[in-house]
Amino acid sequence: MAAAVAPIPLTELHGSLSDPLLDAMTFLNEVTERYPDAVSFAPGRPYEGFFEPEQVHEHLDAYLAHLSGRGLSRAAVRTALFQYGPTKGIIADLVARTLANDEGLDVPAESLVLTVGAQEGMLLVLRALCADQDDVLLVSSPCYVGVTGAARLLGLSTVPVPEGPDHGPDPEAVVTAAREARAAGRRPRALYVVPDFANPSGASMPTPARIRLLEVAAAEGLLVVEDNPYGFFTREPGARPTLKALDRRRQVVYLGSFAKTCFPGARLGYVVADQQVAGPGGRLSLLADELAKLKSMTTVNTPALSQAVIGGMLLRNDCRLRQANAPATAFYAANLGTLLSELERHFPRPERTRLGLDWNHPEGGFFAVLSVPFTADEAAMERCARGYGVLWTPMAPFYPAGGGERRLRLSISSLTEPEIVAGVAGLARFIRDEVR
Amino acid sequence: MAAAVAPIPLTELHGSLSDPLLDAMTFLNEVTERYPDAVSFAPGRPYEGFFEPEQVHEHLDAYLAHLSGRGLSRAAVRTALFQYGPTKGIIADLVARTLANDEGLDVPAESLVLTVGAQEGMLLVLRALCADQDDVLLVSSPCYVGVTGAARLLGLSTVPVPEGPDHGPDPEAVVTAAREARAAGRRPRALYVVPDFANPSGASMPTPARIRLLEVAAAEGLLVVEDNPYGFFTREPGARPTLKALDRRRQVVYLGSFAKTCFPGARLGYVVADQQVAGPGGRLSLLADELAKLKSMTTVNTPALSQAVIGGMLLRNDCRLRQANAPATAFYAANLGTLLSELERHFPRPERTRLGLDWNHPEGGFFAVLSVPFTADEAAMERCARGYGVLWTPMAPFYPAGGGERRLRLSISSLTEPEIVAGVAGLARFIRDEVR
Numbered sequence: 001m002a003a004a005v006a007p008i009p010l011t012e013l014h015g016s017l018s019d020p021l022l023d024a025m026t027f028l029n030e031v032t033e034r035y036p037d038a039v040s041f042a043p044g045r046p047y048e049g050f051f052e053p054e055q056v057h058e059h060l061d062a063y064l065a066h067l068s069g070r071g072l073s074r075a076a077v078r079t080a081l082f083q084y085g086p087t088k089g090i091i092a093d094l095v096a097r098t099l100a101n102d103e104g105l106d107v108p109a110e111s112l113v114l115t116v117g118a119q120e121g122m123l124l125v126l127r128a129l130c131a132d133q134d135d136v137l138l139v140s141s142p143c144y145v146g147v148t149g150a151a152r153l154l155g156l157s158t159v160p161v162p163e164g165p166d167h168g169p170d171p172e173a174v175v176t177a178a179r180e181a182r183a184a185g186r187r188p189r190a191l192y193v194v195p196d197f198a199n200p201s202g203a204s205m206p207t208p209a210r211i212r213l214l215e216v217a218a219a220e221g222l223l224v225v226e227d228n229p230y231g232f233f234t235r236e237p238g239a240r241p242t243l244k245a246l247d248r249r250r251q252v253v254y255l256g257s258f259a260k261t262c263f264p265g266a267r268l269g270y271v272v273a274d275q276q277v278a279g280p281g282g283r284l285s286l287l288a289d290e291l292a293k294l295k296s297m298t299t300v301n302t303p304a305l306s307q308a309v310i311g312g313m314l315l316r317n318d319c320r321l322r323q324a325n326a327p328a329t330a331f332y333a334a335n336l337g338t339l340l341s342e343l344e345r346h347f348p349r350p351e352r353t354r355l356g357l358d359w360n361h362p363e364g365g366f367f368a369v370l371s372v373p374f375t376a377d378e379a380a381m382e383r384c385a386r387g388y389g390v391l392w393t394p395m396a397p398f399y400p401a402g403g404g405e406r407r408l409r410l411s412i413s414s415l416t417e418p419e420i421v422a423g424v425a426g427l428a429r430f431i432r433d434e435v436r
Numbered sequence: 437m438a439a440a441v442a443p444i445p446l447t448e449l450h451g452s453l454s455d456p457l458l459d460a461m462t463f464l465n466e467v468t469e470r471y472p473d474a475v476s477f478a479p480g481r482p483y484e485g486f487f488e489p490e491q492v493h494e495h496l497d498a499y500l501a502h503l504s505g506r507g508l509s510r511a512a513v514r515t516a517l518f519q520y521g522p523t524k525g526i527i528a529d530l531v532a533r534t535l536a537n538d539e540g541l542d543v544p545a546e547s548l549v550l551t552v553g554a555q556e557g558m559l560l561v562l563r564a565l566c567a568d569q570d571d572v573l574l575v576s577s578p579c580y581v582g583v584t585g586a587a588r589l590l591g592l593s594t595v596p597v598p599e600g601p602d603h604g605p606d607p608e609a610v611v612t613a614a615r616e617a618r619a620a621g622r623r624p625r626a627l628y629v630v631p632d633f634a635n636p637s638g639a640s641m642p643t644p645a646r647i648r649l650l651e652v653a654a655a656e657g658l659l660v661v662e663d664n665p666y667g668f669f670t671r672e673p674g675a676r677p678t679l680k681a682l683d684r685r686r687q688v689v690y691l692g693s694f695a696k697t698c699f700p701g702a703r704l705g706y707v708v709a710d711q712q713v714a715g716p717g718g719r720l721s722l723l724a725d726e727l728a729k730l731k732s733m734t735t736v737n738t739p740a741l742s743q744a745v746i747g748g749m750l751l752r753n754d755c756r757l758r759q760a761n762a763p764a765t766a767f768y769a770a771n772l773g774t775l776l777s778e779l780e781r782h783f784p785r786p787e788r789t790r791l792g793l794d795w796n797h798p799e800g801g802f803f804a805v806l807s808v809p810f811t812a813d814e815a816a817m818e819r820c821a822r823g824y825g826v827l828w829t830p831m832a833p834f835y836p837a838g839g840g841e842r843r844l845r846l847s848i849s850s851l852t853e854p855e856i857v858a859g860v861a862g863l864a865r866f867i868r869d870e871v872r
Contacts, residue, residue: 002684005654007712007720013564014730022729043520048511051518053500056741057493064489075484082487082699084479116552116703116735123734127589128449149733153563155591218441248438263518265740267552276443284443293458294450297585298559298734299552303742304701305492 016152021145024397027378032391039423040391041410044199044366046260048414050328059312060305063091066315081308085301087292089114091311095256095270097319103231105245105254111274111288113295114302118227118257118269122192123150123298124291125225125253125271129189130156138177138191138222140169142398144199147192147227159188160400166360168205169193171212178220190223190253195243197230197365200398200409204363207240218249223275227255232325234364235333250275253287258310260366260413261321261328266306332366335412335420339368342424347431355435366413369395374434376408383430390426452588457581460833463814467821475859476827477846480635480802482696484850486764495748496741499527502751517744521737523728525550527747531692531706533755539667540681541690547710547724549731550738554663554693554705558628559586559734560727561661561689561707565625566592574613574627574658576605578834580635583628583663595624596836602796604641605629607648614656626659626689631679633666633801636834636845640799643676654685659711663691668761670800671769686711689723694746696802696849697757697764702742768802771848771856775804778860783867791871802849805831810870812844819866826862 010018032042067077080090092112099105115121126137126147133155139147141160151158161169161177169191178188193213195205205213217224226243244254254272262268273287295301317324340361347357356373374380376394385391395407410427412420446454468478503513516526528548535541551557562573562583569591575583577596587594597605597613605627614624629649631641641649653660662679680690690708698704709723731737753760776797783793792809810816812830821827831843846863848856 002654004684004686005659005711007714008723010713010715010721010726012567013713013726014567016733017564017726017729022732025732026729045520048514048518051514053514053517056496056517060492078484078487078489081489081492082484082701084481084695084700116739119736120734128453131448131450146733146736153730153733218438223441248440250440259520264520265518267735267737267739267741275441277446277449278443279446285446287444290446290449290453293453293462294589296458296461297452297582297589298556299703300555300582301703303552303703303739305703305742305745306739309741 016149019152021149021152021397024378024394025145028381028393031378031382031385035385035389035391038385038389038391039415039419039426041412041415041423042391042393043414044411045264045414047328047331051263056309059309059316062312062315063308066311081304083304085304087296087301088112088288089270089302089307090304091307091314094311094314094319098314098321099256099272101320102322103242103245105242105272107272107274111272111286113271113273113288113291114307115269115271115295116299116302117259117267118229118255119146119150120295120298121255121269121271122147122227123153124294125255125273126150126156127154127294128287128290129223130154133157134186135189136181136186138174138181138188139400140191140193140198141400142200142395142404143192143400144194144227145397148400157186158400161191163201163203166203167209168195168198168201168203169213171209171216174213174222175216175220178222188220188222190225191217192225192227193243194227194230196228196240197233197362197367199230200367200393200395201369202360202362202365202367204240210240210243210246214243214246214249214251218251224252225255226252229257229260230365232261232322233329233332233366235336236363244272261325262310262313266310268302268306268310332413333364335415335417336362336364336368338417338420339410339412339424342421343370346424346428355431357431366411368410368412370408370410372406372408372431372434375405377405380434381408384427388426388430390423390430392427452585455588457585457588457833460814460830461581464817464829467814467818468827471821471825471827474821474825474827475851475855475862477848477851477859478827478829479850480847481700481850483764483767487699492745495745495752497748498752499744499748502747517740519740521740523732523737524548524724525706525738525743526740527743527750530747530750530755534750534757535692535708537756538758539678541678541708543708543710547708547722549707549709549724549727550743551705551707551731552735552738553695553703554665554691555582555586556731556734557691557705557707558583558663559589560730561691561709562586562592563590563730564723564726565659566590569593570622571625572617572622574610574617574624575836576627576629576634577836578636578831578840579628579836580630580663581833584836593622594836597627599637599639602639603645604631604634604637604639605649607645607652610649610658611652611656614658624656624658626661627653628661628663629679630663630666632664632676633669633798633803635666636803636829636831637805638796638798638801638803640676646676646679646682650679650682650685650687654687660688661691662688665693665696666801668697668758669765669768669802671772672799680708697761698746698749702746704738704742704746768849769800771851771853772798772800772804774853774856775846775848775860778857779806782860782864791867793867802847804846806844806846808842808844808867808870811841813841816870820863824862824866826859826866828863
């Protein structure tokens with residue numbers, strides 16, 4: 001028998017595979033699996049109590065009935081569900097209607113590309129916009145690891161723009177970062193930002209900062225890539241407009257996701273890219289069409305099955321997901337409230353200050369950030385899991401340029417209220433013991 | 437109102453978007469849409485007559501019942517279907533059983549990664565194996581455009597290895613190409629090949645050539661990336677072993693797809709990557725685990741919905757797709773036979789030679805290649821569509837280094853026998869008129 005080929009040295013594979021970020025993510029997943037009974041403030045996954053397997057059948061049937069109702073023959077319905085489909089997707093019309101109803105976003109269906117989660121959308125947008133190694137993406141920091149990871153996979157550089165303490169990226173810091181990048185001979189192409197309840201910081205941009213951000217981005221020649229997975233889930237009445245809703249210049253590329261508003265298992269996201277692209281002879285196309293060309297080289301098209309099930313969900317909710325998500329919004333808002341009030345109860349003001357402890361007060365979303373007077377690294381996380389039955393996420397991996405060593409992220413999205421109460425109690429004991 | 441930002445020059449977006457290959461593909465799609473009533477030998481999509489929408493429900497229920505039968509609680513079933521899932525997928529065990537039954541392939545489930553179509557698998561494998569610009573991928577030429585496209589998206593170079601007339605890549609030509617690449621300072625990392633009924637050539641490698649290919653690849657330090665979408669669909673009894681089934685050295689990375697054996701709308705494929713990777717401190721992992729790390733940056737995970745439906749199909753067929761596909765195999769074999777015999781009937785031997793016309797005789801699959809005595813380009817294709825109601829695919833875009841200008845690809849997969857008879861009649865008139 002022939003000898004197996006020698007193991008491939010990891011160092012001979014693509015550099016992204018040796019990125020400490022990936023190791024950190026792998027470690028966190030392993031720890032989470034090793035402590036299945038811990039109260040986990042770690043995962044950013046939605047609560048499952050709102051899902052029922054039976055509903056998949058009903059959603060699918062609703063979509064198929066919709067196609068028949070539009071006059072499609074049985075054969076055409078079969079084609080839509082089972083065949084390769086258009087690269088841009090088959091439910092762009094329903095998504096556009098939902099965006100109009102829920103966000104006041106008036107975008108033509110042609111400017112939409114349905115993607116395999118928002119993650120694929122990020123990859124496509126980064127690939128399209130960054131022509132070579134000199135092109136850089138500004139990212140608000142701390143930053144969702146999916147973006148820095150996608151950039152690494154493509155061999156692209158990111159430039160962190162530090163967030164302020166509570167309100168997301170400071171528009172003036174964006175100007176500074178863009179100018180510094182240009183002075184260093186790079187071309188800043190776009191800014192990636194989560195204006196609503198960011199992952200990991202939980203921060204949200206006030207409306208004036210949003211307006212100012214669009215102004216400075218236009219002045220600096222930057223597109224804005226807005227990622228909005230959490231916008232629905234607010235503790236405060238009256239949602240702020242998305243950057244895309246404020247966009248009068250077609251300067252915002254919008255990444256959407258149904259992972260939190262419908263369910264993650266469909267892996268359905270989308271990009272709104274209504275920017276114009278000038279091809280040979282000045283022929284104009286939409287950036288969405290260029291993204292679709294790239295998509296034919298990543299996944300060919302988004303599963304029709306996923307689109308049909310989510311399409312059915314949209315139809316059954318009259319293309320109004322905000323309303324359909326009212327119970328989920330109330331649930332997450334209550335959970336975040338419980339987290340913050342339990343932290344307050346365990347660490348009231350004078351003691352909190354004495355201990356060097358603090359946390360932010362997000363207005364919604366899944367996440368809050370706790371600043372602690374010790375290194376909140378993987379070892380600390382494992383001590384907390386083993387000794388106190390509580391899991392959380394170290395913040396340092398979210399800082400592309402370092403930082404965040406004494407911060408940890410707490411997610412409330414997959415827990416019940418009693419779990420949060422018990423989890424904060426365990427966390428409080430851990431913190432006191434660490435400080436001691 | 438603020439002025440819209442200026443259109444983005446296409447030349448300032450990533451270079452892959454200006455690739456003539458993409459324009460060619462876009463043009464072909466447009467022409468196909470403009471002539472919906474033509475007999476189309478163009479698309480490589482499976483025949484839809486075997487699909488019924490109702491079956492989706494039954495497949496899904498079968499998979500959910502399987503999970504319950506394995507003792508999963510209702511909550512755990514809900515998690516599997518609706519949540520984010522493991523990056524490597526949830527039905528690797530079922531796919532591994534199917535590979536054992538159908539291909540005699542004995543691979544551990546841990547070496548599998550479920551992907552969004554084989555296309556995502558290609559992207560991940562190319563990204564993992566090619567560490568930098570000096571690393572090149574050898575591709576048998578003519579070559580499936582999805583591979584050259586994925587390489588372009590990642591900024592990687594491909595080196596074409598010319599196929600022989602009927603039998604796929606010549607192993608000695610692989611040696612020559614690998615040595616030339618090394619002499620030019622590049623590192624050839626792998627060879628991409630479709631040994632069974634290749635797209636676009638229809639060619640298949642004889643078993644001795646397969647064995648020899650594995651020998652020379654091992655000697656040259658090349659991995660072999662085997663793509664096998666069409667292996668089931670043979671006109672000859674007795675399938676040849678896949679390269680992976682012959683692999684005793686763990687030198688073959690195998691790309692599989694359910695697009696043709698189940699249905700494309702699930703967009704489900706997989707990679708078998710049982711190679712060992714040596715990380716820091718000599719810690720061994722499977723290449724599959726490294727691919728999964730990259731996948732977390734492309735699509736996070738493959739839709740559970742797609743996996744559940746295909747998983748149900750596998751279960752309902754006792755993890756034996758070859759048997760389940762017997763009617764499809766007979767259908768495609770009959771179609772290919774009809775195509776070849778109709779070509780023969782319209783162009784018998786002495787006349788065929790006089791005209792300078794020829795075609796190959798694939799033993800199976802979806803495709804045959806016709807060599808014609810005129811340029812079979814996009815303009816010719818449109819003349820044929822407009823004047824004769826017949827569509828086909830120019831071969832030139834499949835040759836990464838040029839060539840194939842007088843060849844065209846005929847696909848029989850989505851047609852019925854009467855359509856093929858009528859299509860060849862129209863094609864024969866077109867050819868005679870072009871030659872005249």
